[in-house]
Amino acid sequence: MSDVMHNFELYQPDSIQGAADLLGEFDDAWIIAGAKDSLGWFKDRVIQPSVVVDIGGIAELTGIEETDDGGLYIGAMTTLTDVLENPLIRDRYPILSSSASQVASPQIRNAGSIGGNISQDTRCVYYRTGFPCYRAGGNTCYANTPTAMNRDHALFEVSRCVAVTPSDTAPAMVALGASMVIRRKGEDIEVPASEYFIGPEIDITRMTVLEHGDILLGIRLPADWANARHYFEKVADRNTWDFALVSITMVAKMAGNAIEDVAMVCGGVQCTPRRLTEVEDVVRGEVPGAEVETLVRRVASRGAQPLNFNHFKIPLMENLAARAVRSLA
Amino acid sequence: MDASGPYDPTLDYPEGPAIAEIAGGGDIKPWRPLHVTRRNFLRGVVCSGIVIGGSSYLFSAATPARADARGVERMMSLTVNGKTRHVDVAPNETLGYTVRYRLGLTGTKIGCNQAECGACTVMADGRTIYSCSTLTHRMRGKDIVTVEGIAAADGTLHPVQQAFIDELAPQCGFCTPGQVVAGVALLNANPNPTEEEARVAMSGNLCRCGAYEHYLRGVMKAAREV
Ligand SMILES: Cc1cc2nc3c(=O)[nH]c(=O)nc-3n(C[C@H](O)[C@H](O)[C@H](O)COP(=O)(O)OP(=O)(O)OC[C@H]3O[C@@H](n4cnc5c(N)ncnc54)[C@H](O)[C@@H]3O)c2cc1C
Ligand code: SF4
Ligand code: FES
Ligand code: FES
Numbered sequence: 128m129s130d131v132m133h134n135f136e137l138y139q140p141d142s143i144q145g146a147a148d149l150l151g152e153f154d155d156a157w158i159i160a161g162a163k164d165s166l167g168w169f170k171d172r173v174i175q176p177s178v179v180v181d182i183g184g185i186a187e188l189t190g191i192e193e194t195d196d197g198g199l200y201i202g203a204m205t206t207l208t209d210v211l212e213n214p215l216i217r218d219r220y221p222i223l224s225s226s227a228s229q230v231a232s233p234q235i236r237n238a239g240s241i242g243g244n245i246s247q248d249t250r251c252v253y254y255r256t257g258f259p260c261y262r263a264g265g266n267t268c269y270a271n272t273p274t275a276m277n278r279d280h281a282l283f284e285v286s287r288c289v290a291v292t293p294s295d296t297a298p299a300m301v302a303l304g305a306s307m308v309i310r311r312k313g314e315d316i317e318v319p320a321s322e323y324f325i326g327p328e329i330d331i332t333r334m335t336v337l338e339h340g341d342i343l344l345g346i347r348l349p350a351d352w353a354n355a356r357h358y359f360e361k362v363a364d365r366n367t368w369d370f371a372l373v374s375i376t377m378v379a380k381m382a383g384n385a386i387e388d389v390a391m392v393c394g395g396v397q398c399t400p401r402r403l404t405e406v407e408d409v410v411r412g413e414v415p416g417a418e419v420e421t422l423v424r425r426v427a428s429r430g431a432q433p434l435n436f437n438h439f440k441i442p443l444m445e446n447l448a449a450r451a452v453r454s455l456a
Numbered sequence: 457m458d459a460s461g462p463y464d465p466t467l468d469y470p471e472g473p474a475i476a477e478i479a480g481g482g483d484i485k486p487w488r489p490l491h492v493t494r495r496n497f498l499r500g501v502v503c504s505g506i507v508i509g510g511s512s513y514l515f516s517a518a519t520p521a522r523a524d525a526r527g528v529e530r531m532m533s534l535t536v537n538g539k540t541r542h543v544d545v546a547p548n549e550t551l552g553y554t555v556r557y558r559l560g561l562t563g564t565k566i567g568c569n570q571a572e573c574g575a576c577t578v579m580a581d582g583r584t585i586y587s588c589s590t591l592t593h594r595m596r597g598k599d600i601v602t603v604e605g606i607a608a609a610d611g612t613l614h615p616v617q618q619a620f621i622d623e624l625a626p627q628c629g630f631c632t633p634g635q636v637v638a639g640v641a642l643l644n645a646n647p648n649p650t651e652e653e654a655r656v657a658m659s660g661n662l663c664r665c666g667a668y669e670h671y672l673r674g675v676m677k678a679a680r681e682v
Contacts, residue, residue: 136527137547137593149526159591163571166589169548170570179547183594208583232660233638235571237583238590367659368572 132169139181143188143310143342146180150340153178158342160204161239163231164247173257188242188344191215197350200308203242203343207296208233210241220348222357222376226299229361232368242343245297245307245323246335249290249398250370252276261287261331273435279372282431282440283397288327289434291395292334295361297324298376298392298400303352310342317347324399334398352378352390358451361394362443371395373440375447379455384414386455393444396431405429406448415456420449528593535598536561537605545592552576552587555602563603563633567662574661577634578602584641584660603633606640615681616640619674627665634661639675643682651676 140146150156157176159165160183168174182188188204191213199215210216211227230236230244248254251262251270259265270277271289280289292298300307300320307323309316323335337343358377363369374394380387389410391403405426413419427448428441527547534543536559543558552569555561555578564587567575571589578587579601587602606614613621616639626632635658642649642657649657654675663671 131553132548132550134546135548136524137591138527139593162591162594163589166550166591167570181591181594231571232574233657234574234577234584234586234660238585 132166133172133175135169135175135177135179137179137181139184141184141186143185143344146182146185146342147310147313147340149178149180150342154339156180156339158182160243161206161235162243163235163239164243167255168248171256173255182342194347197353199348201241201346201348203345204240205242207236207239207241207244210296211236219350219353220299220303220357222302222359222378223296223299223348225357225359226295226361226374226376229359229366229371229374230295235368241296241346244294245300245346246337246343247293248334250293251280251288251290254290262290262327264332271434275434276436277434278436278439279370279395280434280437281397282428282433282437282444283401284326284328284399285432286326286328286331288331288398290327290398292324292397292399293370294400295371295374295394298374298394299359300346301400301402302376302378302390302392304349304390306347306349308344308347309337310344311338312340315344320400321402326398352380355380356455358454360447360450362447373443373447375444375451376400377451377454381455386410386413386415386452391448391451393427393448396440396444403427403448406452410452415452420452423449423452532593532596534559534592534595534600536600537602538599543592547591547593549592550588551578551585551590551592551595551600554592555587555600561602561604565630565633567630572662573631574634574638575631577637577661579637579641582641582644584638586660601637603636606636614640615678616643616675619678619681620671623670623674623677625667625670625674627663627667631661631663631665635663635671639671639678642675643679647679647682649675649679654679 138149140149155176156178157165159179159181182204188202190202191205192200194200201210207227207230211224217224253269254260254262258269260267260269268287268289269275270280277289281291305320306317309318318336325333325336356379361371361374363371371394373396377391379389389407391406393401393403406423409422409426410419424445427445431441433441530544531542532545533540536555543554545554552564552566555564564578565575566588567573569588571586576586576588577584580595580598607617617636620626638658638661642654646653654672658671658675
C-alpha cells in the first residue's frame with residue numbers, strides 16, 4: 128500500500144562536506160539521490176527517517192569525464208538517462224548503456240541516479256512490505272518457507288536471507304572491473320565492484336559496503352574492457368518496470384575466432400552480482416560453437432540450490448550464458 | 457486581495473486567477489481542497505467516512521514550520537507552464553500533490569502513487585518524470601510542464617493531442633494526460649522518431665484500457681505533422 132510520507136526534515140546541501148556534516152550530525156539521516164528507491168520505502172511507511180539529505184544539488188556529484196588512464200569517471204548523481212545516452216559510454220562500454228537502458232522505465236531513468244541504482248536495497252516482497260525478517264533485524268526469513276512467494280529469490284550463496292540483487296547495472300560494474308569512490312570520514316576510499324556488493328554472510332542488513340555517513344562520490348571505469356565485445360540480456364516479466372528474474376552481462380576479447388579473455392556476470396540469482404568463473408574458465412581460449420555452448424550450459428548453474436518456486440531460473444541462467452557465448456561466434 | 461503575492465493557505469482566494477494563468481489562459485475551474493471551510497470539511501467527512509485517511513492526506517502539509525533553519529524553507533518558487541509562483545510546500549510533499557492540490561492543476565493524475573503507471577507524468581526541463589515520486593523541493597529552478605501547459609494559449613491543441621483524438625486513443629482517459637506529456641516530450645527531443653523509439657519513450661505509461669497501439673499511432677501521426 129502506498130500512502131503519504133511521514134514528516135521529515137529535508138536538507139539540500141550544495142557541497143559534499145555539507146552533506147557529510149549532516150550525516151555525521153543525525154543518526155537516522157537518509158540520503159536521497161533520485162529518490163526512486165527511497166520514496167517507495169517512505170510511502171510504504173516501512174522506513175521513516177526523521178532527516179532526509181537530498182544530494183541532488185551537489186554539482187560535483189554529476190557528470191561523466193575521461194580519466195588519465197583512458198577510462199571514465201561517472202559522478203554518482205548522474206542520471207541513468209545521461210549514462211545510457213552518453214556517447215563515450217556507448218562507444219567504449221556499451222554494456223553499461225544497454226543495462227542502464229533496461230532499468231525500470233524512461234521516467235525513472237530520467238530521475239534515478241547511477242549511484243542510487245547500484246546502492247538500492249533488495250526487492251524481496253516480504254522485506255519491502257515491512258516483515259520483521261533477518262534482513263530487517265528479526266530472526267526468521269519469510270521467503271524461505273515451503274509456501275512462500277520466492278519465485279524472485281536466490282539460487283546461490285544463501286545465508287539465512289535468500290534475497291537477490293535488484294540492480295541491472297551492478298553486474299556490468301563487476302564485469303568491467305569498476306571501482307566505487309566513497310567519501311568516508313573525510314577521506315576518499317576506492318572499493319572494487321567485486322567487494323562493493325556484499326552478501327548476507329558479511330552483513331545481512333546491507334547490500335553494499337556503504338555505512339551510515341558514507342557518500343558514494345562516483346564510479347571509476349578502467350580502460351581494460353573498453354571496446355571489447357559486450358553482451359547484455361535481461362529477462363523480466365514485463366520489459367518495463369519489472370526487475371530482472373535473471374540477467375546476463377558479458378565482456379570478451381577475441382583473438383581471431385577464439386575467446387581470448389572474458390568476464391561473465393549474472394544478476395538476479397544471488398544477493399550480489401554472481402561472477403560465472405566456471406563458465407569463463409570453460410570458454411577461455413575456445414572458439415564459440417555448439418560444443419562450447421553445451422559445456423557452458425553444464426557449468427553455468429553448478430551449485431544452484433533452488434527454493435520452491437524459482438527452479439525456472441536454472442535453465443534460464445544456463446540458456447542466457449550460452450546465448451552470450453553464441454553472440455561471439 | 458493581492459493574488460500575486462506569496463501563496464497563503466489561510467486566505468480564501470476568490471477566483472484563483474493564478475490558476476487560469478498557469479493553465480495558459482484556458483477556462484479551468486479550480487478545485488482547491490485546502491480552501492474547504494470547516495463546515496464543508498465536516499460534511500465531506502460525514503459523507504465519505506474516511507476522516508483519518510482523508511484529512512491526513514489533504515492536511516499533512518499543515519505540519520509545523522521547520523525546526524532547523526538549515527532545512528529547506530517551505531516557501532519556494534515553482535515554475536509551472538511558464539509561470540513562476542510562490543508556493544508553500546511541505547518537505548515531504550510530492551510534485552503531483554503540489555500541482556494538483558495547491559495549484560489546482562488536476563489534469564495530472566495520480567494512479568499508483570509509486571512510480572509504476574505514468575498517469576502523473578510531467579516534464580522537468582524537457583524530460584519526463586513521475587510527479588508522484590518526486591519531491592517538490594527538488595524542482596526548484598526547474599521548468600515544469602504539465603498537461604495543462606501543452607495546448608497553445610488560444611486553446612489550439614498540440615498535434616499530439618489532436619492525433620490522440622483522431623486515433624481514438626483515450627478510452628477511459630485516465631492515462632491520457634501522462635501519454636500526452638510523454639508523447640510531446642519525445643517529439644520535442646526527437647521530432648522524427650522511429651516506431652521503436654516511440655515505443656520506448658511511451659513505455660513508462662501504463663494504460664489499463666490497453667489502447668497502446670492507438671497512442672503509438674497517435675504519436676507517429678503527430679510526428680509526421682510537427
Ligand atoms: C517501479 C520501479 C521499478 C524499478 N525497476 C528497476 C529495474 O528494473 N532495474 C533496476 O536496476 N532498478 C529498478 N528500480 C530501482 C531504482 O529505483 C532505480 O534503479 C534507481 O536507479 C535508483 O536510483 P535513485 O537515485 O533514484 O535512488 P535513491 O532512492 O535516491 O537511492 C537508493 C539508495 O542508495 C542510497 N544512495 C543513493 N545515492 C547515494 C550516494 N551518492 N551515496 C550514498 N548513498 C547513496 C540511498 O540512501 C538509498 O538507500 C525500480 C524502481 C521502481 C520504483
Ligand atoms: S529473503 Fe531476506 S529480505 Fe526476504 S524475507 Fe528472507 S531474510 Fe528478509
Ligand atoms: S501515479 Fe505516478 S507513476 Fe503512477
Ligand atoms: S485510456 Fe483508460 S487507462 Fe488508458
